[in-house]
Amino acid sequence: MSQTMPTAKQRRLRSLLFWAVPALLLLLPFATNPYTQFIANGMLISALVTLGFTLVIGNLGQLAFANTAFFGIGAYGSAILAAKLGLPWLLTIPLAGALGALGGFLASAAALRGIRSYYLAIITLAFGELMRWGYLHAKPLTGGTDGMPMPPETLFGTSFSSDTLKFYVFLAVTVLLVKATLNLMRSRFGRAVMAVRENEVATASLAIPTSRVILVTFMWSGFVVGCAGALFSRHVGYVFPESFGMLHLIASFAMVLVGGLGSVLGAVLGAVLLTALPEYLRAFPGMEELFFGLIVAAVLVLMPMGLASLLRRLSPIFVERFYREAP
Amino acid sequence: MKIFTTMLATAALVASPLLADDAEWETWGLTDDAITIGVMGPFSGNASSYSKALVGMMAYYDKVNDAGGVHGRKLVAVQEDTACDSAKGLAAAKKLISQDEVFMLQGNSCSGVALALRPTIVEAGLPWIVAHAVSDSISDPMAHNIFHGVPTGSANGRAMAAFVLSKPDTENVAIIEHSNDWAHSYSNPARDYLKEHGVSPSQELTMERGQTDATAQILKLRQNKPDFIIAALYEAETAIFLRDLKKYGMGDIPVMGTAGTDLENTLKRTGDFDTVKNYYVIHSYVDNLDGTLMKPWADMIHKYAPDEELSTFSFVSIGSAEALVAALEAVGPDLTRSKLIAALEQVHDFDTGILSDPITWTATDHQGVKSSAVAGFVDGEPTVLKAWGQPY
């Protein structure tokens, strides 16, 4: 539990870093081909998904697996709004986020009814699978198993089939949401979230409205992941029910853990690493599950608080004030 | 903000297709002794048994290469895994196109992946022969560089329905299927065909993947007593369905299955001839899987992939590979992508010696294989059929 807090100078350096990284990333499309750019775009989406997930399971400490449900709701929401109502895709991003937040509201309803721990895990798993069944069977709305194509669209005269254009939009959305999440978690609210995780009863006794804290965290998580879903619908250009199954859930679960539970920086790192890894494993088809299982098991035993904990030890710059490692 | 806009504009310019280098683009992935072909398929994941199709196809490349290649060039397959997942498949296609810089693409088994790939490949413009996925929407509306080398879902589905109706006095037809795109790609065209002939399915049932029991479905069928059942089910569920059908005393009702199953393996799975004796499947080939006309193909696959277990998928992509080689031969040594596309459009009534129906690609229609035969047991022997009671 001995974490040095960053000094004022280090904090300035940190905020410089926070803006320097995306600024440098603006140059990334000059160094990529459409394939590597596509992978980079996928990393941004995974980063948001992981961020939303880690808020609930890491910061709030609730074993809720509704993440993939929010993701699917966002992706289908965006596709339906764009294809059926003709809304411009950019506008569907916040709307998909709102739909995701609605999903978060539903999931929190379970938590607030006192369904916790493994029960919450199981009911949220069921929620995700029921949603997937819904996509399959609500054919007029979702296209059912045939999936749903995104309508072609342009921005500043460039078609959205360009991975570079997508990258700039994804990057802007990601930076915005990461920054907003950091601010939220650094606020009084963020401390309340942490307090609920450590001891809900004690927190409630301090007249902090724990129910509201849980509700808002779930909804913000849903919003972030819902936005990621909207990005995903454009990323692939097509939404299929299969994209929102257990495989996706487990992949983002692993990203959270490898990065470091409850760490925003870790969420981004975990997403980047575990999105890149399968691409390096392309030469060994079928081995992915094996590698994946071994890596996760190794991280859990050797580095239970993930990569973020390593970085934290490296320099106090990486200490996230709102987050303390579990004892 | 201004910087951002400028960068956006520059980047958009960089990302736009490189029209300036037409000549170079035409011969990408081509050397004097090799033609690189991107082969996408589900080499991992829960649909990986489909990748047998690509193993068979690549065995054919090897055979061509052993005979000296095409105009001195070897066919070099660059494999990429799609895991039957749209995002992963898109990454695979982009890698093949922009990083491995292959000359053309052949393959892909999962229709969903193929649909997601379509816009990217149309934009890239290189030739793609769809060698296994069946969804009609992959090649309809027609894209100038996408060629379908297997019977499409509608061809198969209509062939299924046509066979069902070729049995005299068939009026009451029930459909049981998985709720996934694979099953719908067969059942929807079959429904259309039935409707066109004044028959509407009397019952629609679903059986999901992984179910090990079909009691509920069978009991519903028992009340309805259909003349024929169309079953768009995977191999495992087909075996379970047929087994339960017989168990509940309805083994005499004929069942029409998809190209996703075959008689030999279904028999092996159920282990009981009585269970499968009234089972018919779409069979896109000229002979039984273990028939004499198929033997050379089986030997070819085993020559290059000795441990490969054969299934109906193993043979499905070979026909399109033959058509490709024929087109490459026709172009001559001075190969370009445009010339290949033009030559593919000249493939007419091409008898592959393996597919039951010929391949015809024209400038206005890239769905090459228009129908399929059916296989069923006749006197205890698997037999390829044209219609009810009519051998192929």
Next chain:
Amino acid sequence: MLMQLTLGGLSQGMIYALIALSLTVVYRSTTVVNFGHGDFVMAGAFVSYVLVVLAGVAFLPAAALSMIAMFVLGVLFNRGLVRPIQGGPHIGLALMCIAAGYVLRGIARMVWGREVLPMPAVFDMQPIFIGNLVITGDAVFIIGTVLVLLVLFFGLMAMTDLGKMVQAVYQSPRGARLIGLNVDRFNDFSWGIGAALGALGGILVAPVSLLHPDLGASFLIKGFAAMTLGGFGSLGGAVLGGVLLGIAEQYAGAYLDSALIEITAYLVIVAVLFIRPQGLFGRKAVVKV
């Protein structure tokens, strides 16, 4: 029709019961829910396949050997990977189980990924017709085997001190340690039993379905639903929950819509947790703040 559906549901439900029971055995003594259990089930089926088809062992000894192998695997998994992180958050434990499952699935996929393997039929018996009712060999075999096993299991729990030991460890591992129970070894044992029982589920289902690396995935959620319905942590509840779930699936499929079979388990989970979270026999599941 009702009878027939009930019978079909019963034989399906027996498998769910076995899987829910094996999950509960581990949960009760270690408070870990094995999220990778589906893959343990699959692994058990594969081991028995290797023995029967490749090594030519007869079915019964192969099943027994496979259960023993999975017992050992369960013990090793607990010692090597679960115990080191036992004190940590539930989340880590859940992911560790998933990771172990992935490793098992990855191995199966590497060896058999592109084949779907038929398991030879074990129990070839002509179905019995009683009026309209058809009783099949598979149903007799599955229901019979599971019943024998359940009698054995609950008999042992009731006749010996085992039941009390389980109860003690469940209620307070520390207290159990104080009265001289070797809790670590007890947990090993529970993991072993859990893995072996799950393996039996796989072995029983393999001749009916087919063998593929994703075999277990659907069973995990059925096991969860059965546990939730019966009451988390209740051994008898798990069994009853499994049977009821199996029957509910059949009824829903026949009387409502066959597309519902797939989601019956999920609907059961949601309904039970919102209406009666403690299930049929469980302890209070909700937390009040």
